[in-house]
Amino acid sequence: MNDQQFCQLLRQLGLSWTGYRKVRKGVKKRIARHMQDLGCRNVSAYLVELDRRNDARLDCERLMTVSISRFFRDRKMWETLQKNILPVLASLSTVGFLIVGSHEKLPFETAELLPFESLSFVFKKVFAC
Numbered sequence: 001m002n003d004q005q006f007c008q009l010l011r012q013l014g015l016s017w018t019g020y021r022k023v024r025k026g027v028k029k030r031i032a033r034h035m036q037d038l039g040c041r042n043v044s045a046y047l048v049e050l051d052r053r054n055d056a057r058l059d060c061e062r063l064m065t066v067s068i069s070r071f072f073r074d075r076k077m078w079e080t081l082q083k084n085i086l087p088v089l090a091s092l093s094t095v096g097f098l099i100v101g102s103h104e105k106l107p108f109e110t111a112e113l114l115p116f117e118s119l120s121f122v123f124k125k126v127f128a129c
Contacts, residue, residue: 001028001035005043012047013061023066030063 001009006028010017020027031046038056040046050057 001032001043006031008043008047009060012050013057013064015064020064020066027064027066031060034060034063 003024006020006024007017009031010020034056035041035043035046038046038049040049050060
């Protein structure tokens, strides 16, 4: 399987190339074994099989998962969490809310929010007396 064929598979599964750019070699090996198990001689036949059989598609999706252990070895990331993020999260239990994304409806009006200290992604709710 070449990179162009791998991109076809990613598109069919709704996945992004950027997530696989550095780890694609191992994933492609797993997919090649899956193709062989299903009797698919080429990527086109494999894509048809994934469309036809839900169990094959689920197996393929499972094979596409990659554990990113680099995250756990990143010392700078852990230091940033320890110094900047975790203390703010710990203090939020009594004074505010962390808002992640904007797709969910907030339990209050945004006019009731003020920035929490100097962090643009953390807000505290203003309580009216």
